[in-house]
Amino acid sequence: MSTFFHPYPDFAEIQSLLSLEQKQIQNSVREFVQKEIEPLIVESYRKESFPISILSKMGAMGLMGPNLVGYGLPGMDSISYGLVMKELERCDSGIRSAASVQGALVMFPIHAFGTEEQKSFWLPRLAKGQSVGCFGLSESEGGSDPGAMKTVAQDSGDHYLLQGSKMWITNGNLAEIAVVWARMVEGIRGFLVPLDLEGVQVIKMQNKLSLRASVTSELIFDRVKIPKSALLPKTEGLKSALQCLNQARFGIAWGVIGAAEACYLEALNFAKNRILFKKPLTSFQLVQRKLAIMATQITQAQLLVFRLSQIKDQKKIQPAQVSMAKQVCVQMALDVARTCRDILGANGIMDEYKTMRHMANLETVYTYEGTNDIHLLVLGQEITGTPAFN
Numbered sequence: 001m002s003t004f005f006h007p008y009p010d011f012a013e014i015q016s017l018l019s020l021e022q023k024q025i026q027n028s029v030r031e032f033v034q035k036e037i038e039p040l041i042v043e044s045y046r047k048e049s050f051p052i053s054i055l056s057k058m059g060a061m062g063l064m065g066p067n068l069v070g071y072g073l074p075g076m077d078s079i080s081y082g083l084v085m086k087e088l089e090r091c092d093s094g095i096r097s098a099a100s101v102q103g104a105l106v107m108f109p110i111h112a113f114g115t116e117e118q119k120s121f122w123l124p125r126l127a128k129g130q131s132v133g134c135f136g137l138s139e140s141e142g143g144s145d146p147g148a149m150k151t152v153a154q155d156s157g158d159h160y161l162l163q164g165s166k167m168w169i170t171n172g173n174l175a176e177i178a179v180v181w182a183r184m185v186e187g188i189r190g191f192l193v194p195l196d197l198e199g200v201q202v203i204k205m206q207n208k209l210s211l212r213a214s215v216t217s218e219l220i221f222d223r224v225k226i227p228k229s230a231l232l233p234k235t236e237g238l239k240s241a242l243q244c245l246n247q248a249r250f251g252i253a254w255g256v257i258g259a260a261e262a263c264y265l266e267a268l269n270f271a272k273n274r275i276l277f278k279k280p281l282t283s284f285q286l287v288q289r290k291l292a293i294m295a296t297q298i299t300q301a302q303l304l305v306f307r308l309s310q311i312k313d314q315k316k317i318q319p320a321q322v323s324m325a326k327q328v329c330v331q332m333a334l335d336v337a338r339t340c341r342d343i344l345g346a347n348g349i350m351d352e353y354k355t356m357r358h359m360a361n362l363e364t365v366y367t368y369e370g371t372n373d374i375h376l377l378v379l380g381q382e383i384t385g386t387p388a389f390n
Helices: 020-047 054-060 078-091 093-113 116-127 238-273 285-313 319-349 355-365 372-384
Strands: 133-136 152-155 159-170 177-184 187-194 200-204 216-227
Touching: 020 054, 020 078, 020 093, 054 093, 078 093, 078 238, 078 285, 093 116, 093 133, 093 159, 093 177, 093 187, 093 238, 093 355, 133 159, 133 216, 159 177, 159 187, 177 216, 177 238, 187 216, 187 238, 238 285, 238 319, 238 355, 285 319, 319 355, 319 372
Parallel strands: 133 177, 152 177
Antiparallel strands: 152 159, 159 216, 177 187, 200 216
């Protein structure tokens, strides 16, 4: 194999730019995933269930909120965090989604907007996988317009009264606590809502054709009394919720590169050993062209997230840059998965090969955390100065 594989495509020689610590993190997560999660993932996908047993192990590895600082958290730099997401999604998007939600959408808002009591109680428990959280922003009629939310929280003296519902909630049926965004008289605020309160229903969404190894739920709040201590006091309208989403989108951009690399290597190794017309499939021009284009696309994505990680650590990253990364990296990964499925031929539809599972998962990743089109419109607004959302 070419020297540009270490052991994944690395035509820009990014491995040579990693510190010893970053390489150690990457290798340890890769070994952990191969040993603890890969043997479970096909059966989990078939049964439409999340392998719950891995949560505490992921916590012990420091994979929950690893880029956060304090409260016993690892405080990884952004490149190390990205490498963690990439290694998790190399296995399955559902695994990375679980870690992304726990870290970027539950732990981050507690860390950024919570009280000292909320942070000191919840962050260590969530980091260790002892507790699971979920993020309640999307609603059935909201979609790409989260500002149209109908869930409301009414100040009722010694408590808030929560009414409404949330849809497409990753980790919902696994969660003990939910970060729920609701409309109040003064604007949209975030709350830490225990899911065992009276009036809360958590309904698992069944029969998915994508992200089957991830739990997706609907949350229903019927006049739920939540204590005043549930408020995340530093939240400031929808802006705060979007800050959380940008943390998650950054991880997605890194993660999907892992899925693309996994598909690429599977197709490449298959093509090397598939004899057609008395010679390997890799000897045909059309196949080499596909492999060359995919290697180039993966390299471009690797370079983008590496550079944006540096900008993020300098605390200069902008939402439009994150939108670019999420949009182009997911589009790349989905295109690569589809092309690899084609190279695998009929074998590509069997679940003993990982490519079609990745391909199906990426159809969801293409849509969630801001659709592909919405992120292009975010870039359009940045370029032209004119919003096209309304």
